[in-house]
Amino acid sequence: MPENKIKTYSIIAAGFGGQGVQFIGKQLALTGMYLDKKVSCIPSYGAEMRGGTSNCTVIISDGDMGSPVTDNPDILIAMNLPSYLKFHKTIAKDGCLICNSSLVSEKSEREDINKYYIPATDLSYEHNVPMNVIMLGKLISATGIFTFDEFAASLEKSLPESKKRLLDMNIKALKLGFDYADSE
Amino acid sequence: MSEMVLMKGNEAMSEAAIKCGCRYYFGYPITPQNEIAEYMAARMPQAGGFSLQAESEIAAINMVLGASAAGARVFTSSSSPGISLKTEGISYIAGSDLPCVIANVQRGGPGLGGIQPAQSDYHQATKAMGHGDMRLIVLAPNSVQEIAEHTVLAFDLADLYRTPVMILTDGALGQMMEPVDFGKLKINKPPEKTWAAAGHSDKRPPNIINSLYLDPKDLEAAVLERYKNKYNIIDEKEVRYEEFDTEDADIVIVSYGIVSRIAKVAVNMLKDKGVKAGYFRPVTLSPFPSGRLGEIAETAKRFLVSELNMGQMTDDVRLAAGCKKPVDFFGRTGGIITTPEEIYNAAAKVLEE
Numbered sequence: 001m002p003e004n005k006i007k008t009y010s011i012i013a014a015g016f017g018g019q020g021v022q023f024i025g026k027q028l029a030l031t032g033m034y035l036d037k038k039v040s041c042i043p044s045y046g047a048e049m050r051g052g053t054s055n056c057t058v059i060i061s062d063g064d065m066g067s068p069v070t071d072n073p074d075i076l077i078a079m080n081l082p083s084y085l086k087f088h089k090t091i092a093k094d095g096c097l098i099c100n101s102s103l104v105s106e107k108s109e110r111e112d113i114n115k116y117y118i119p120a121t122d123l124s125y126e127h128n129v130p131m132n133v134i135m136l137g138k139l140i141s142a143t144g145i146f147t148f149d150e151f152a153a154s155l156e157k158s159l160p161e162s163k164k165r166l167l168d169m170n171i172k173a174l175k176l177g178f179d180y181a182d183s184e
Numbered sequence: 185m186s187e188m189v190l191m192k193g194n195e196a197m198s199e200a201a202i203k204c205g206c207r208y209y210f211g212y213p214i215t216p217q218n219e220i221a222e223y224m225a226a227r228m229p230q231a232g233g234f235s236l237q238a239e240s241e242i243a244a245i246n247m248v249l250g251a252s253a254a255g256a257r258v259f260t261s262s263s264s265p266g267i268s269l270k271t272e273g274i275s276y277i278a279g280s281d282l283p284c285v286i287a288n289v290q291r292g293g294p295g296l297g298g299i300q301p302a303q304s305d306y307h308q309a310t311k312a313m314g315h316g317d318m319r320l321i322v323l324a325p326n327s328v329q330e331i332a333e334h335t336v337l338a339f340d341l342a343d344l345y346r347t348p349v350m351i352l353t354d355g356a357l358g359q360m361m362e363p364v365d366f367g368k369l370k371i372n373k374p375p376e377k378t379w380a381a382a383g384h385s386d387k388r389p390p391n392i393i394n395s396l397y398l399d400p401k402d403l404e405a406a407v408l409e410r411y412k413n414k415y416n417i418i419d420e421k422e423v424r425y426e427e428f429d430t431e432d433a434d435i436v437i438v439s440y441g442i443v444s445r446i447a448k449v450a451v452n453m454l455k456d457k458g459v460k461a462g463y464f465r466p467v468t469l470s471p472f473p474s475g476r477l478g479e480i481a482e483t484a485k486r487f488l489v490s491e492l493n494m495g496q497m498t499d500d501v502r503l504a505a506g507c508k509k510p511v512d513f514f515g516r517t518g519g520i521i522t523t524p525e526e527i528y529n530a531a532a533k534v535l536e537e
Contacts, residue, residue, distance in 0.1 A: 026361060030190050033363045039190075041361040045216055045299070065327075066449040068360055068442070071523045 007062045009145055010070040012087055013135075014055035015079025015100070020132030024077060025056035027136065031146055031154035038065035053082055060145065075143060077135055078104060079120075098139050100131070116142045118180050129173035137177020148178050188363035193331045193353060194219035194261075196364045197287060198227065200335035201259045204371050206285070207233030208251045208258040210244040212266060215299045216355035217289035220261045241266040245273030245286075252282040253393040255380030257339055261287035263355075264305050265296055274348055275314025279395030281379075281410070283342035285335070286320075287351045289358040292519035300519025301355035303441060306496035309352050310470040317407045321349040321418060322470040324440040328362035336369050341422065343374050345414050352469060354492065356442045356521060424467035425476055429455075433462030433484040435531055438477070438501050440466050443490050443515075443522060450490075450527035459535065469497075477504035487511045488534060490527050492520075510534075 013024040025041045032039035043056040059068055072092040078084035084104045091097055096114045102121035118138045124131035133155075140146050146154075155170050191199070198220050201209070209224040221237060228235035238244035244260050251258040262270060267288045277284055290305050292298035309322045321341050325334040331353060338349040381391045397403035426444075430436050435454070439447040444465040454461035462484060466473050481487075486509050489498045495513035502511045514530030516522045 026190065029361055033188055033190055039363060041190075042356055043359055043361075045355070045359050065362075065445075066452075067446040067524050068356070068362075069446065069521050069523065071525060 008066070009058075009060045009075060009143070010073045010092075011058040011060070011075040011077065011139075012055060012070075012073040012090075013058070013077040013079070014053065014083030014087055015077075017052055017054040019054070019079045020130060021054045021079065022056055024132050024136055025058050027154065027158065028058045028060065028145075030158050031151055032060040034154050034157060035146070035150060037062055040065060040068040042068055053080075053086075055083065055087075075139065075145075077139060079132070079135065080104065081106070096143055098135060098142060100135060114142070118177060120177065123176055123180075124173070127172065127176060129169050129176060131173075133170050133173035134177035134180075137174040138180055139177075141178040141180075148174070187367055188365050190361050191328060191364050192219055192359055192361050193328045194289065194358040195223050196328045196332040197261075197335050197351065197353075197358075198223035199366065200332035200369060201285070201339070202227055202231045202233065203366060203369060204257070204336045204339050205374055206257040206259045206339060207231065208248075208256045209233070209235040210238050210247040210251070210258070210260050211236075212238050212241045212244050212262065214241075214263045214266045216291060216301075216358050217261050217263045217287065219358070220287065220289075224259075241269035242273060245270040245277075248284050248286075249273055249277050249280065249282060252277065252284045253280065253380065254382045255377040257283075257343070257374055259285045259287070261289065263289045263291045264293045264302070265291075267305065267308070271308075271312075271314045274320070275316055275318060276395050277348050278314060278318040278320070279316060280393050281346045281414075282348070282393065283339075283346050284348050285338045285342055285351065286348055287353065290352065290354040292517065298519040299355065301357075301442065301521055302492045302517060302519055303352075303354055303443065304493035304496070304517060305352070306469065306491065306493060309350055310472065310500075313348075313350065317411070319415060319470055321345070321347060321422060322352050322468065323349065323424075324352050324467060324469050325357065326441050326444045326465070328357070328360060328364050329368070331357060332364050332366060332369060336371060339374070340372055343377075345418060346379075347414060347418075352441065354442055355519075419471045422468060423471045423473045423475070425473040426463075426465040426467060427476070427480070428463050429460070430462035430464055430480045431483050432460065433480075434460040435486050435488055435535060436462040436464050436480060436484045437488050437490060437527065437531060438464045438466070438497070439490045440469060440497070443492060446522055446524050447490050447527055449524035450531065453524060453528045454531055457532075459531075461531065466497075472500050472504070474500070474504035477501060478506060481505035481508045485509060486534065488527075488531050489513045489515075490522060490530070491515045492522065493517050
């Protein structure tokens with residue numbers, strides 16, 4: 001992904017309801033907001049809240065905020081197979097796929113995108129940390145959209161006092177994803 | 185660090201209502217506006233206000249009528265099918281010259297339709313929000329920040345003109361999270377409501393709030409008075425719109441609400457291809473910015489209207505343009521949000537003809 005050239009990132013995160021897709025969207029938007037970028041996040045709503053597939057569209061821009069929706073995201077976070085199948089063909093050229101290879105056995109044949117596979121569900125069981133934050137760690141190291149420190153600071157800032165005890169676990173998950181070596 | 189908070193449009197609307205002195209909320213659940221009732225239930229008691237889930241939309245709107253008659257700043261919200269149920273009460277409120285704010289977070293229709301975003305209540309909101317010679321002020325914000333600002337504006341306009349004001353959003357704007365800065369809101373003190381039926385304590389003659397006139401002469405006089413001292417003044421003073429590069433444009437894309445965000449991207453895509461494209465966005469759908477569109481029609485070559493419906497605003501643009509220039513339409517309906525590429529392609533197609 002051509003870093004620092006894209007002034008506007010469009011991101012679709014998709015997975016099962018309960019995998020923490022909406023948290024990913026909200027946390028990306030919050031981090032952008034803390035860094036004075038223009039952000040929007042449209043969650044899916046309705047029956048997804050009771051299970052099934054869930055997705056959200058996040059736009060993070062250094063310039064003007066335009067359309068809050070996109071057909072061709074720069075980045076896709078695919079947390080399960082139905083999400084991968086639904087969205088991977090829509091990723092913009094030179095865009096980026098972050099794929100949870102624990103639940104997506106297929107590999108994309110596209111040559112015009114950057115592909116990152118990480119067995120996030122397996123890692124989360126192994127290390128007892130949240131899977132969605134592992135995916136976020138991989139996302140920021142793969143794309144450079146935020147630095148590790150920027151994102152870690154946003155996690156800390158957005159946690160309410162009553163939940164500060166969860167910070168270490170989240171930072172651990174973030175680091176796990178961030179440092180995970182690329183694999184195809 | 186900024187003082188921004190990340191909020192859904194529905195939540196920002198609720199917080200803005202409380203911030204500008206609204207202390208009564210009556211609603212009934214319906215997707216995609218449930219965050220409003222949820223937020224009000226949590227926050228209203230903290231603010232010393234009152235939030236109630238009524239037994240139906242019809243009950244809720246009549247509670248709004250009662251609270252407004254007693255002089256309160258009062259708010260209700262629903263989504264398309266629920267708004268249809270409220271229309272009788274809205275007409276009574278208009279006929280009683282009462283202020284209130286009504287939010288319609290639109291979803292696809294007709295009937296129960298769907299729960300995804302749409303703008304298919306344009307005609308209802310701007311032309312027939314109830315029976316009788318009446319109308320509302322209709323505001324169409326396009327961002328979460330603007331939803332907050334328009335909520336304050338809606339209460340101010342409602343009190344100033346003693347009329348119901350509708351905030352017309354949709355499922356996307358309602359559910360969308362964006363940063364909002366409540367510090368930017370200009371909060372005005374509500375005016376004294378000497379007309380309110382809030383108890384006269386034998387110190388003044390009783391105020392009567394009523395929409396029934398059995399003598400046609402009286403009813404005609406009341407309606408004429410309402411047009412003269414309310415609707416005509418609103419038409420003159422309260423038209424709001426945004427535009428850029430509309431002079432001499434090859435094509436002006438006209439859109440409102442969520443679509444205006446998408447259309448702006450399409451306009452810039454057209455400009456990148458060398459097309460002289462312009463952007464026009466009615467901010468008030470009622471009163472409609474007909475005058476300005478008429479002026480634009482003098483120099484612009486054509487218009488393309490884009491909405492999340494079957495083209496309900498197209499006739500208003502045609503009337504405003506006085507049939508001087510072609511007006512085409514592109515939109516999606518049923519809960520599908522159009523994309524910049526689709527609007528761009530629709531514009532490119534009509535430009536080829």
